[in-house]
Amino acid sequence: MRVPSWLPLLLGLLSAIGPISTDMYLPAFPQIESSLGGAPGAAQITLATWFLGLAIGQITQGPLSDRFGRRRPLIAGMTIYTLASIGCALAPGLVSLSVFRLIAALGGSASMVITRAIVRDLADGQAAARLMSQLMLVMGAAPILAPTLGGIVLAFAGWQAIFWITSLYGLTSLLLVLFFLPETLPAALRLRQGIGGLVTSYGRIFRERGFLSHALLGGFAMFAMFAYLGGSPSVFEDIFHLSPAIYGALFGGCAAGFIIASQVNPRILPRFGAHRVLRVAVRTVLLATAALSIVAIARTTHWWMVSGPILVTMTCMGFTMPNAVVGALSRHAAHAGSASALMGTLQFALAAISGATVGLLADGTARPMALLMLLGAVGAVICDLYRPRPA
Numbered sequence: 001m002r003v004p005s006w007l008p009l010l011l012g013l014l015s016a017i018g019p020i021s022t023d024m025y026l027p028a029f030p031q032i033e034s035s036l037g038g039a040p041g042a043a044q045i046t047l048a049t050w051f052l053g054l055a056i057g058q059i060t061q062g063p064l065s066d067r068f069g070r071r072r073p074l075i076a077g078m079t080i081y082t083l084a085s086i087g088c089a090l091a092p093g094l095v096s097l098s099v100f101r102l103i104a105a106l107g108g109s110a111s112m113v114i115t116r117a118i119v120r121d122l123a124d125g126q127a128a129a130r131l132m133s134q135l136m137l138v139m140g141a142a143p144i145l146a147p148t149l150g151g152i153v154l155a156f157a158g159w160q161a162i163f164w165i166t167s168l169y170g171l172t173s174l175l176l177v178l179f180f181l182p183e184t185l186p187a188a189l190r191l192r193q194g195i196g197g198l199v200t201s202y203g204r205i206f207r208e209r210g211f212l213s214h215a216l217l218g219g220f221a222m223f224a225m226f227a228y229l230g231g232s233p234s235v236f237e238d239i240f241h242l243s244p245a246i247y248g249a250l251f252g253g254c255a256a257g258f259i260i261a262s263q264v265n266p267r268i269l270p271r272f273g274a275h276r277v278l279r280v281a282v283r284t285v286l287l288a289t290a291a292l293s294i295v296a297i298a299r300t301t302h303w304w305m306v307s308g309p310i311l312v313t314m315t316c317m318g319f320t321m322p323n324a325v326v327g328a329l330s331r332h333a334a335h336a337g338s339a340s341a342l343m344g345t346l347q348f349a350l351a352a353i354s355g356a357t358v359g360l361l362a363d364g365t366a367r368p369m370a371l372l373m374l375l376g377a378v379g380a381v382i383c384d385l386y387r388p389r390p391a
Helices: 007-015 017-023 026-036 044-068 071-090 094-122 125-156 160-180 195-207 209-239 244-272 274-297 303-329 333-360 367-386
Strands: none
Touching: 007 017, 007 094, 007 125, 007 160, 017 044, 017 094, 017 125, 017 160, 026 094, 026 125, 026 209, 026 244, 044 071, 044 094, 044 209, 044 333, 071 094, 071 160, 094 125, 094 160, 094 303, 094 333, 125 160, 125 244, 125 303, 195 209, 195 333, 209 244, 209 274, 209 303, 209 333, 209 367, 244 274, 244 303, 274 303, 274 367, 303 333, 303 367, 333 367
16 A cells, blocks of 8 residues: 555654653643642652553554454544543542543553554555654654643643643544544454454464564563653652753653654664664663663762763664564564554553552652663663564
8 A cells, every 4th residue: 555645644643642641741740749639749640540541452452453444443542532631631639630541541542553553554674664763753743842832831721721732632633533544454354353362363472572572672661761751750840940841841852862763763774774773772771771870879969960861761762662663563464453452552561560660669869760761771671682683
């Protein structure tokens, strides 16, 4: 199928629901805790339930898209996400906010799983990596803009306004799917299997070494990334006393590094190959997070000594994530939705653990965030050693 020039933009906008829903409200954590009566760090539970919902949602969205096509599950998911985001804006307490975040994630997970499956429907190998990098260009703009936009919104309105904005984004995404997204999985190629067949299919995918090593590598990279996402608001705003606007700018700088790397990635693949690029990237992340941990343990009073290693880490994620996704899905064209769902569930389960743990271990220093990021980097390097070498 010929890929229209505008389709990567549309898929990127759909994929961006994840980072927008995660990043825009990070600067609002202190205000949410103050407004809803939570202790410092309590708002991180809403981030953990969001990750948990993504993990649960993705395991179901993939098989649904393999059976019913890509459009219908996306339409249902965007509808659920939009309604639940409205619920978040109206939530009277942390418990209800956490529940609505969970429901929003169950719906929003469709935009993350199914867009990856659509990429696999359309391309493979380096062509898929190029298409995935185009998505990353759009999706990567969201982390740059979202925290800054969140900080601006907080300067003029309450935290609830952020969720009204995300509900509007969800409605816009729903309309774009309804009127513009083509169906990329023909009826003849759809899988009609019961629960037993689904379990067997998942087992077959899970046992494939290339899938497991790449999916878990990406999962541990996300473990490190979401330790940063969950821990950075309190580190930079509470410990270093930076304003939400400045924190948003720092966050945007890290996201800019991610975007630049994701766009350089397809240009260097023909020369170096995905295997080598991925290997160098995860080892650089290990070095950066080790340096970050040393600085955090020393309890530096200089915020730039913390943000520097984080910038290196997030830039390397722009090389890590696209290649990990393509490596995991490359051997599973016949059930790309299920493989994408299983990968997403593994990755966001690790992200949920990371997001919850960084809140539980909060001690008024940057150490929990830094050490969890280092743990994720170590896991990614171990998975990299397990990856099969290219033929």
